[in-house]
Amino acid sequence: MPKLNLTRREFLKVSGASLFLAGLPLPGFTSDKPPGTISVIMLEGGMDGLTAVPPFGDPNLLRMRRNLTSDNYLKLNSFFGLHPSFKYFAGLMAKNNASVVHATNFPYVLRSHFEGQNLMQGGGLSPFSETTGWLGRALDLAKVPGRSLSLDMPLVLRGMSDNDNFYPASIKSSSDLMTQLIDTISMAHSKEGSEIFAKVSKKSTQKDSIVPRNPASLAKFAGKAMSQDGGPLSSVIKVDQFDTHANQGSDENGNHGTQLTLIDDIIAGYKEGLGDAWDRSIILTLTEFGRTVLENGTGGTEHGYGSAGLLAGGAITKSRVISQWPGLAKNEQFEKRDLMSTIDYRSVCAACIEKSLGLDHDLIASKVFYTPKLPRVYDQIFS
């Protein structure tokens, strides 16, 4: 996989204006055919936004997070840096194909993984209020199929009956699937079981090459599939183990840094797989919450609130760090412990849907996120 070797000097060229977000939604555009693809990297456990994208320009960062901040971060602008695990992503930023949104989260403040993960996928007004996911609803509105690259169907994609997940099986002594057998089984089942077996049957006629299991290779596979005519327009990759309550580490070799490297590899995998389709693609990360500003007593961090989101893809034509920086001082923190969230991440998701699926922002706000007044941030990301 190509990795760009960038020096710190080159990073200084990256444009990184911190923007203020306000204003009412502007009218969006719609078109008959979805213009692009949308992929979500779900980071379970709570990615530490302050480790991933350290705001080294904030004097409180090193004072409060000495042991959690890598000293060889990659400089983005005079205020923000990137964790050294993000070498590929940094290269994309240098080429104006990636951006960061910082101090952001879904509007969820109670710090439970399971409520938070449900909300970030369901996209409803409260945890466990939805049985479908925001991406599934968006795809349904755009009438396009999605695909998930893990064994269980994540909530985020539910809501569209044509969604299917893909995680290659490797079971010794089992032979190729027999379409007629599966069709017969499918007919014996009532609606819910029947539909699922019908999908299996349909898949049995497809020739999927053997795919390795690591996330980067899955991303490459997904990218390739999405690059085909009539291929899926969306994919989701889930990575866990971000819940570093102990021994979080600071650099690439630390426990959090290792997970960040996975994100970097996944994005590189997508880029390689998408090929020319990269130009119409957007990839975004999603995590349930950030982590506490202060290190806890065991070299780790506890569940927090605001985090960072990473965006990559050819749909981005100008790299930025989009942030309304709240500050890290105690009185600037959320409940005197967490990074405040000043940008509603649902707006970021909505902008990515608008760009990739060509849906109108107002429609997304009301039908996908049930929040008609959700601010539109499309211009800050894509103009």
Added chain:
Amino acid sequence: MNEQFRVAHKLGLMFHHDTPLPEDVKAWAISQLHAKSPALGIKKVKHYPKAKVQEWPKSLQPDLKKRDDMFAVYKQNVRKQRMELEGHTSEAAKRANNRENLMGEKDEMKFAHRNIYGKDQVRLRFTSFWANHFTTGNIWDNQNHIGHAIDEAILANLNGSFSHMLYKMTTHPSMLVYLDNVWSSGPNSKNVIWAKEKGKQAGLNDNLGRELLELHTVSPSAKYSETDIRNAAKVLAGWGIWPGNLSDGLMTLNERNNKLIEMGETTNSWDFFKKWHAEPGNKTVLGKVIPAGKGGLRNLTDFLASHENTIMFISFKLAEHFVSDNPSKSDIDYIANAWRLSNGGLDQIHSAVIERAISSKAPKFQWPMTWLFQVVRLSDASFFKGWDQIEKYDEGLMEVRKIFEELGQSFWHTRQPNGYSSAKSEWLSGEMFERRIRFSDAIYTAGYPSFSPQEIMDRIGANEATRELVNSLLGRKKQFIALMCSPELMGLENA
């Protein structure tokens, strides 16, 4: 299915071919709560006739102290290997270190064997429910603990009270390691004061305190605050030993034991409390004042165990797991009532679950692992290797670890502390269903079932729709796959 198999499908793992079917199935299910069975299994797979089922060898079931010692030795050997010391760097030495000192693979095989050959099927289903409720995964260095927790903290306490099981799981090293409590020290503990003097890091970790409230007991419905979570973490501070070596040096087991006694006055990792790491003073959790000291935790877990929100939260989970995919309010209330009346007596709670599961005619969708055990038991196939074959390659048989990996469910995986959902919606996907077809195929092809699909259907009293499905296909293998993936055996509605 006939009533016996309908009940065994919901509450058990299916009757073996040589087990007589009970006439009073409810009485049988309730009596199963006290069925005592050692871990049964096979030494080596044989097909004609099938291998003899026997007790798991004692040598493969070490006690907790031995498991901790083995892990300490394992870590030492890994360190010696990194230092490139002679005798520790060869592939053979690495394999020997894994074989002699790590328990994950053996425990997972024992768990599978137990569920396939065990005579205590209902007990085993409740064991899996609680093992999932108190999820501990193979994160950090936990693999020598997980199987021990399932056997000794869950299965061995299945006839006691919920409060006792809660305490035994909360203090088990499997939990203390998995949710990081082994690292935690109270903000005003001696350990933190000393660390500050030396400019070192030490302090509180709230991971276990949070999940104790959110997942193991009261749930977010109790509306606890961050302060409640922190105070629960302060009660927990001091509990647990970091596994493996205690320092950077190469400690002998003797030195390690002495160090443990110095820190916690015992070498028993299931009762290990470091008073220097403990937080002094009373703590208040959800209004309850918990005194300082080692005894404080039992006060807290007893309080949480009998909390009304705990009762309602877990009664729902039990009903969703055993009674139906959409349990009614009366199902949940019935279980909750048995809980209140018995003061959390697991026998009474489980009996109430059994009663409701039998009286509800609704199908219950089964977890992948439950379904797999049921298919293997019904057909008398030999799908899991024997304990003598752990390290031996077999071209037909999969590694136990690999089976669970492909199934997408295992108590030995690294996974999130909320465990596996019992909700049907979480498992309805093409990928999961494709695996059921492939596993049915593999069990038929590699496992040499003793019984034909027709014989199995006759014994279980398969319904008309299942018979029609199976009989519409030609060839035993296809019939076998269709039977095992029928709505009836998956616990779904017929068309």
